[in-house]
Amino acid sequence: MRVRHDAGYPRNAWYALASSAEVTREPLGTRALERAVVLFRTTEGAVVALGDRDAHRPYPLSLGRVEGDTIVSGYSGFAYDRTGACVRVPSQEQVPYGARVPSYLVREEGDLVWVWFGEPSLAERRPPVPTSWLTDHAWETFGGQWETAANVRLLHDNFADITHVAVVDPVISPPTLVGVAPALEVELTETTVVFHRDWPAAPMPAWQASVSGSSATTPYPQREEGAFLAPGLWADRWDVLLPPEEGGPQVFRFTHAVTPVDDRHTRHIWRVSRNFAPGAHASEALRPIFEAYYVKVREILETMQQVIDRDGYGEDVNVAADLAVLQVRKILRRLLADEG
Missing domain, CATH: 3.90.380.10 (Naphthalene 1,2-dioxygenase Alpha Subunit; Chain A, domain 1)
Known part of the structure; x- marks a missing residue:
């Protein structure tokens, strides 16, 4: 029997981007589903997944540093919280309206870090499979x-x-x-x-x-x-x-x-x-x-x-x-x- 083999992949799914041991207080840059992603841990140990590109200029946040619960661009100094919102700009007191980077839902299961890139409302109905x-x-x-x-x-x-x-x-x-x-x-x-x-x-x-x-x-x-x-x-x-x-x-x-x-x-x-x-x-x-x-x-x-x-x-x-x-x-x- 002959069957055509087509390409493509669902986006409404959890995908493993790293092992738990790889994600630390040092920014970890990676790619998934044609997107650049940076992973890091907060002071409480929670994993954060953000778009790995400074909103100010096309520079990876993964080349910056983690301060407290924020990640700071190594070029502009813009600081982003765990939701992706810019919370500090070193050159002025007021943060530009709407300045942010994408943020993604994260779950740790087994020894893996899973990230959801699809429709957020569907994520809880399709939790990562226990391992x-x-x-x-x-x-x-x-x-x-x-x-x-x-x-x-x-x-x-x-x-x-x-x-x-x-x-x-x-x-x-x-x-x-x-x-x-x-x-x-x-x-x-x-x-x-x-x-x-x-x-x-x-x-x-x-x-x-x-x-x-x-x-x-x-x-x-x-x-x-x-x-x-x-x-x-x-x-x-x-x-x-x-x-x-x-x-x-x-x-x-x-x-x-x-x-x-x-x-x-x-x-x-x-x-x-x-x-x-x-x-x-x-x-x-x-x-x-x-x-x-x-x-x-x-x-x-x-x-x-x-x-x-x-x-x-x-x-x-x-x-x-x-x-x-x-x-x-x-x-x-x-x-x-x-x-x-």
């Missing part, structure tokens, strides 16, 4: 972030189908992924796609067995779960179902926060969480394995974007494994249509 495992001590978590030179839709497509993993990186791939994939079970709401499938029993990857101290040859049933929870968030998991006498299921949870920078660039914040092999030593062993895989994926998606830039989107030939991909695309198209 409590990112800060739960029952889970060991590591991760990273970077910018991928590709449209966010290409990242969504990739997360919705893991059957490519065995081709892209045989080292990280669970052995059970080699062969015909079982049928995918998909559950839909108006804005989410949740799917799962049970894979035949097979040994776990050698690197997982080494870190966890488990058998590298014993076949275990395995289960895949994926969830498109919002235009800016994927939360997936892979369970290796060890019996209780061997410690019980070993679970990886994969969190992908994706934020469009523009039509051809996407910020990707990724986290890998696990419920086994506690400690920094295991994380240090696992990090390069997952990081190498995500780098390969980034390079592939950037190549796809280069092909699209040169030849256009064209049409895709889809297979049974693309069931979740097609449902995610439908939701994104509907969200875009709702925004007009």
Whole structure:
């Protein structure tokens, strides 16, 4: 079946602009949804998100400084409060009427800072999806972030189908992924796609067995779960179902926060969480394995974007494994249509 793959991204959604640890009393400049944004914390620790451009002249506020609960331009000296209103001009007593910069709603969830760029009245009805495992001590978590030179839709497509993993990186791939994939079970709401499938029993990857101290040859049933929870968030998991006498299921949870920078660039914040092999030593062993895989994926998606830039989107030939991909695309198209 051939289905056209179109571009675009909803604006009435929460997008992760940074990790909580990145946002301090020092201004942090970034970009999202074709806008320059500066993030900083108030004296009480609340995160503020403002347009990163001085109202006086085109100079980034992120190159200025934070004083109290205001951010001060490093060029004009204009000071802006957390609402974006200019509250002080060094060269005169009266602040110019209406002088301000855009301000955006902010929420912290898990270890991420989420910002809303759409219609403010809709934000409370669509709160950021909880990601409590990112800060739960029952889970060991590591991760990273970077910018991928590709449209966010290409990242969504990739997360919705893991059957490519065995081709892209045989080292990280669970052995059970080699062969015909079982049928995918998909559950839909108006804005989410949740799917799962049970894979035949097979040994776990050698690197997982080494870190966890488990058998590298014993076949275990395995289960895949994926969830498109919002235009800016994927939360997936892979369970290796060890019996209780061997410690019980070993679970990886994969969190992908994706934020469009523009039509051809996407910020990707990724986290890998696990419920086994506690400690920094295991994380240090696992990090390069997952990081190498995500780098390969980034390079592939950037190549796809280069092909699209040169030849256009064209049409895709889809297979049974693309069931979740097609449902995610439908939701994104509907969200875009709702925004007009």
